[in-house]
Amino acid sequence: MKVRWLSREEVKSLLTMTDVMDSVEDAFLQHSLQNVQMPPKIYLDFLKYGGDLRAMPAYLEKQDIGGVKIVNVHPNNPNKGLPTVMAVLIINDPSTGAPLAIMDATYLTDLRTGASGGIAVKHLAKKNSEIVGMVGTGRQARTQLSAINRIIDVNEVKVTSNSKEDDEKFIEEMKSEVNSEYRICDLEETCKCDILVTTTPVKQPIIKSAWILEGTHINAIGADAKGKEELDPMILKNGKIVVDDMTQSSHSGEINVPLSKGILEPKDIYAELGNIIEGKIPGRTNSNEITIFDSTGLAIQDIATGFLVYTKAVNNNVGTVLSLF
Numbered sequence: 001m002k003v004r005w006l007s008r009e010e011v012k013s014l015l016t017m018t019d020v021m022d023s024v025e026d027a028f029l030q031h032s033l034q035n036v037q038m039p040p041k042i043y044l045d046f047l048k049y050g051g052d053l054r055a056m057p058a059y060l061e062k063q064d065i066g067g068v069k070i071v072n073v074h075p076n077n078p079n080k081g082l083p084t085v086m087a088v089l090i091i092n093d094p095s096t097g098a099p100l101a102i103m104d105a106t107y108l109t110d111l112r113t114g115a116s117g118g119i120a121v122k123h124l125a126k127k128n129s130e131i132v133g134m135v136g137t138g139r140q141a142r143t144q145l146s147a148i149n150r151i152i153d154v155n156e157v158k159v160t161s162n163s164k165e166d167d168e169k170f171i172e173e174m175k176s177e178v179n180s181e182y183r184i185c186d187l188e189e190t191c192k193c194d195i196l197v198t199t200t201p202v203k204q205p206i207i208k209s210a211w212i213l214e215g216t217h218i219n220a221i222g223a224d225a226k227g228k229e230e231l232d233p234m235i236l237k238n239g240k241i242v243v244d245d246m247t248q249s250s251h252s253g254e255i256n257v258p259l260s261k262g263i264l265e266p267k268d269i270y271a272e273l274g275n276i277i278e279g280k281i282p283g284r285t286n287s288n289e290i291t292i293f294d295s296t297g298l299a300i301q302d303i304a305t306g307f308l309v310y311t312k313a314v315n316n317n318v319g320t321v322l323s324l325f
Contacts, residue, residue, distance in 0.1 A: 001325055004313060004321050005103070006101060006309060010319055015107075015308070017150060020112055021115040021150065023115075023304040024119060025277060027060065027304035028300075029277045030062055030300070031274040032275050036058060037066075040247055041252065041299070042055040043225065051073060051074030051075070052072065056069045056071065059094065060300060060304060060307070063304070066091075067302075067303050067306060068090055069088070070089075071086070071088075073224065073225065084138070085110075086106050088104065089103050091103075091310050101313070103310075108306065109297070109302070111305065113297055114145075114146055117144045117219040119277070120242065121147075121151045121195055123273070123277065123284070124291040126284065130152060130153060130154060131154075131194045133159075133191055133192070133195070134159045134160070135191070135197065135207065137160075137167050137169075138161075141170060144199065144221065155180055155181065156182075157171075157183070158183050158193055160186060188208070188211050191212060192213055196216055196217070196218045197221065198218065198221060202229070203228050205232045207232060208232050209234040215288050215290070217291045220254040227256070230254065231292070233257075233263045237263065240291045240292065242294070243255065243294045244272065244293075244295050244297070246269060249294050250266070254292070254294040
């Protein structure tokens with residue numbers, strides 16, 4: 001039995017943000033059309049290390065491809081010289097169950113999550129949006145801005161994090177890709193924008209409702225596990241909430257804590273993103289409403305992107321073909 005092994009650099013060489021956005025948008029559509037199988041994430045909590053390990057299986061019936069991603073989240077890893085998130089993805093042949101490819105999925109995870117943020121902006125942000133606020137300037141902030149820049153003309157980027165050094169590094173790296181004015185601001189000023197992106201691992205809200213202007217769209221990315229939340233619940237209560245998956249978001253997304261406390265009820269959730277892509281439900285309906293995309297990261301995003309990598313790898317003879325037995 002042969003399996004194709006793909007390193008991080010090989011995965012990088014095969015992916016473009018535009019291609020990933022197309023694949024991920026279609027995956028959301030297939031989710032809305034109920035053409036996928038996707039059990040909720042399974043978590044192993046490594047409490048004494050402040051991290052966790054997640055298993056994320058999915059089957060895309062239209063593409064007839066399945067697999068599973070294993071991914072960690074360890075916020076203290078950068079202090080050890082390691083990424084916060086590391087992942088491995090296995091792509092399987094549904095007809096036999098045989099593994100077709102094993103690939104590094106750390107970069108893939110960054111890219112597909114950024115892609116979902118860009119897709120959310122496409123369907124939920126004001127069409128004349130031009131100012132982006134970035135709360136958090138880590139790896140995920142980079143792919144979020146990259147994807148957003150493919151949807152709107154970004155004229156100004158406000159950034160803030162716990163480290164001015166990280167902010168300056170972010171600006172230096174991104175200004176060649178996203179030609180814009182960049183400013184390091186305090187948290188409140190960063191929130192005064194057209195599109196706000198939050199990518200922090202906090203467990204207490206840091207974004208106040210009073211700071212959010214009418215018409216703002218928010219990509220809430222950081223809350224991806226039980227107990228995490230970045231936004232004042234009143235932002236959610238007064239806004240239009242769109243989730244990637246209702247079941248998963250209820251347990252591990254931005255809405256998980258407000259739901260558990262009774263601040264929100266399931267009926268307060270406007271739609272899943274795939275419903276809007278399908279045209280079943282309208283997205284933004286006026287320029288004043290505040291829209292929130294609660295992104296937890298779905299296995300279908302990983303499998304769609306991984307299949308894209310695998311197909312390109314086979315066509316271009318990229319990777320190392322190994323014998324399992």
